[in-house]
Amino acid sequence: xxxxTTESIPSAESVDSPASVTFADFGLDPRVLKAVGxxxxxTPTPIQTQAIxxxxxxxxxxxxxxxxxxxxxxxxxPMIQKLLPGSSSSASPARHPIxxxxxxxxxxxxxxxxxxxxxYSRHTDLRSTVVFGGVDMQSQVALLRGGIExxxxxxxxxxxxxxxKTANLSQVEILVLDEADRMLDMGFLxxxxxxxxxxxxxxxxxxxSATFSPEIKKLAQSYLRNPVTIEVARQNAAAxxxxxxxxxxxxADKQRAVAQIIESRTRQGLSRQCIIFTNxxxxxxxxxxxxxxxxxxxxxxxxxxxxxxxxxTLDAFKSGAIEALVATDVAARGLDIPAMPCVINHELPYxxxxxxxxxxxxxxAGSTGDxxxxxxxxxxxxxxxxxxxxxxxxxxxxxxxxxxxKTADPFFYLPYQAGAAPAxxxxxxxKVADGNPDQPISNPIKKAGITPAKSSVGALLGGxxxxxx
Numbered sequence: 098x099x100x101x102t103t104e105s106i107p108s109a110e111s112v113d114s115p116a117s118v119t120f121a122d123f124g125l126d127p128r129v130l131k132a133v134g135x136x137x138x139x140t141p142t143p144i145q146t147q148a149i150x151x152x153x154x155x156x157x158x159x160x161x162x163x164x165x166x167x168x169x170x171x172x173x174x175p176m177i178q179k180l181l182p183g184s185s186s187s188a189s190p191a192r193h194p195i196x197x198x199x200x201x202x203x204x205x206x207x208x209x210x211x212x213x214x215x216x217y218s219r220h221t222d223l224r225s226t227v228v229f230g231g232v233d234m235q236s237q238v239a240l241l242r243g244g245i246e247x248x249x250x251x252x253x254x255x256x257x258x259x260x261x262k263t264a265n266l267s268q269v270e271i272l273v274l275d276e277a278d279r280m281l282d283m284g285f286l287x288x289x290x291x292x293x294x295x296x297x298x299x300x301x302x303x304x305x306s307a308t309f310s311p312e313i314k315k316l317a318q319s320y321l322r323n324p325v326t327i328e329v330a331r332q333n334a335a336a337x338x339x340x341x342x343x344x345x346x347x348x349a350d351k352q353r354a355v356a357q358i359i360e361s362r363t364r365q366g367l368s369r370q371c372i373i374f375t376n377x378x379x380x381x382x383x384x385x386x387x388x389x390x391x392x393x394x395x396x397x398x399x400x401x402x403x404x405x406x407x408x409x410t411l412d413a414f415k416s417g418a419i420e421a422l423v424a425t426d427v428a429a430r431g432l433d434i435p436a437m438p439c440v441i442n443h444e445l446p447y448x449x450x451x452x453x454x455x456x457x458x459x460x461x462a463g464s465t466g467d468x469x470x471x472x473x474x475x476x477x478x479x480x481x482x483x484x485x486x487x488x489x490x491x492x493x494x495x496x497x498x499x500x501x502x503k504t505a506d507p508f509f510y511l512p513y514q515a516g517a518a519p520a521x522x523x524x525x526x527x528k529v530a531d532g533n534p535d536q537p538i539s540n541p542i543k544k545a546g547i548t549p550a551k552s553s554v555g556a557l558l559g560g561x562x563x564x565x566x
Contacts, residue, residue, distance in 0.1 A: 277304050
């Protein structure tokens, strides 16, 4: 049985203070440090501080960290560093075999990781690309045949390329399983087994997961060798920067409640931007149309949307053309939105752990945020499961009533008004090396005397093969 060495860190305060550690302390190549600096980062997050030295030392690793903690850079940066000695400036595809493979459960997460890899290897000769389903394979085939060292992929599309003999994994040295718990939830275990069987046994394997469930531990025992285990946050806990509120609302009144919440936030001087989660594709599309009729600029992303449609919707959300992004759990992970101000659960998820991932879209990277759940009487059992998992009771509050142009409850959402810090002294948003630089959203509210809180989202751009020459 696999032995697991645990280095458990219950909170960020238990590691070295941010001022005491910099990326330069890891011994990274100057070209990598230059790229990190160009992204505006100098201080590593706790998961980066703990994981990078072990990855550089060649150890297998299991990393558990809340979403938004910087875990992508925790494996991308040392991965690039380890591949550099074998990098080549040659144009020959044979000099650029696939040496590192990152598997992710969703297209959105694959794109996010790919962008990190492209950004941090930009001053090196390493090439990277991303492949996922829902789009034509031919452009991906051309990139793979041209030679790349770092491949980010979703399991199904990677197997398509393996079947077409456009992806060869015989020289992979580093395997990363990102959001491994989600891959298991989505039924990817048979695909993972097929892929891993094609990779040399003498490799370094890194597994990252939001939780260490029994299934994840079993997966680690099968594919990792004496891994170091790092946990930088309480298991099954939401970030302290997220203020959680429950409103008891009948199912028939939930659409009206969403519009009421957004209007209340607007009148408080807060950003209208939010992600709203639903359980079904049909409900997702229906809610987006209803919000549009209420004068709220809304868009929907779910599994029935093509990759092109999803990308256009996310770009519109990023630019502020869409205020409310209605989504199924396809978007619960993989969306890199460092300063998302608000998440609304229109329906509670059937799996309590999915609630953690949904609300993890807000309160990221030191930012503060609101997580609002609309709960019908029929969902009380699901709420009990969530509270049991989180080991805490969630605050139940009445919906904000709009009377005379003002909210009846002036304290509603007060901790996150523009310029105010929540209880506990959370500081202003700080960048981390997981994702993209903050990018302000243009989202003016056409009401006199109201200045909404600034919000920013990370760009979701496709990882492109690095140009040579």
